[in-house]
Amino acid sequence: MKYNTAAVAALQPDYLGFIFYEKSPRNYDLEEIPSLPLGIKKVGVFVNASLDFVLEKVQQFGFDILQLHGNESPEYCSELRKLNAELVSASYLDNEAPALSEIEVPALSPVEQPVPSSVEVWKVFSIKDAFDFSVLGAYEPYVDAFLFDTKGKEKGGNGYTFDWEVLKDYPSKKPFVLSGGIGLDELDSVKNMLKTDLPLFAIDVNSKFEDQPGLKNTSDLEKLLCFFRNPDSAK
Numbered sequence: 001m002k003y004n005t006a007a008v009a010a011l012q013p014d015y016l017g018f019i020f021y022e023k024s025p026r027n028y029d030l031e032e033i034p035s036l037p038l039g040i041k042k043v044g045v046f047v048n049a050s051l052d053f054v055l056e057k058v059q060q061f062g063f064d065i066l067q068l069h070g071n072e073s074p075e076y077c078s079e080l081r082k083l084n085a086e087l088v089s090a091s092y093l094d095n096e097a098p099a100l101s102e103i104e105v106p107a108l109s110p111v112e113q114p115v116p117s118s119v120e121v122w123k124v125f126s127i128k129d130a131f132d133f134s135v136l137g138a139y140e141p142y143v144d145a146f147l148f149d150t151k152g153k154e155k156g157g158n159g160y161t162f163d164w165e166v167l168k169d170y171p172s173k174k175p176f177v178l179s180g181g182i183g184l185d186e187l188d189s190v191k192n193m194l195k196t197d198l199p200l201f202a203i204d205v206n207s208k209f210e211d212q213p214g215l216k217n218t219s220d221l222e223k224l225l226c227f228f229r230n231p232d233s234a235k
């Protein structure tokens with residue numbers, strides 16, 4: 001068995017992620033996602049994918065959130081939000097989605113307003129030991145959250161942490177997710193991060209909770225969820 005989605009979902013996490021990146025050992029290549037308990041949001045993870053590809057997966061799997069893990073531009077994020085909003089209203093009005101043709105990413109005009117979309121966009125930035133936060137400004141109107149991961153050899157899933165001290169200079173009020181190599185050994189540091197004033201709203205875990213790529217260790221995940229539900233309890 002490559003994935004144990006249903007067993008992980010039974011633990012009732014807030015989010016469950018599915019990676020669509022052929023070079024990843026976790027690439028999700030099944031035609032369906034098992035039906036999930038209410039309250040779990042589905043996250044589609046993409047790396048420099050075409051807009052057509054992302055929208056096709058949104059239609060197929062009904063993602064709540066799109067996590068963009070590549071070098072996607074602010075224009076790409078803006079267009080993705082717009083196209084998602086169009087898909088949502090088209091399927092609401094016609095009960096069917098429009099055909100997807102070749103989609104180009106136009107340049108943003110300075111007066112253009114962000115379009116609300118029911119599918120959230122999280123833009124990922126990878127950090128080693130320094131980060132130029134000024135790059136975030138151009139994305140702010142078009143994304144719902146940032147996600148900070150560790151810069152490594154792979155696009156994601158590198159399995160080690162970055163220097164979280166860097167985030168002390170986070171200049172924005174936009175909520176962010178902390179990611180990159182988080183395992184049970186990092187929970188004390190996570191606890192300290194949660195005590196800061198930073199708008200950290202979720203912790204993203206991946207390879208440190210696996211027995212093999214894609215196959216999560218549910219007993220370790222239970223310990224993690226127990227920690228978040230009662231941070232003062234022992235690990």
Ligand SMILES: O=C(O)c1ccccc1N[C@@H]1O[C@H](COP(=O)(O)O)[C@@H](O)[C@H]1O
Pocket residue numbers: 017019021024025026045046047069149150155156157158159160179180181182204205206207208
């Ligand atoms: O896990 C992958 O293989 C992967 C490939 C391409 C993009 C993202 C990927 N995973 C994401 O990477 C982070 C951190 O993972 P880890 O804890 O360091 O293993 C997480 O957001 C995963 O969804």
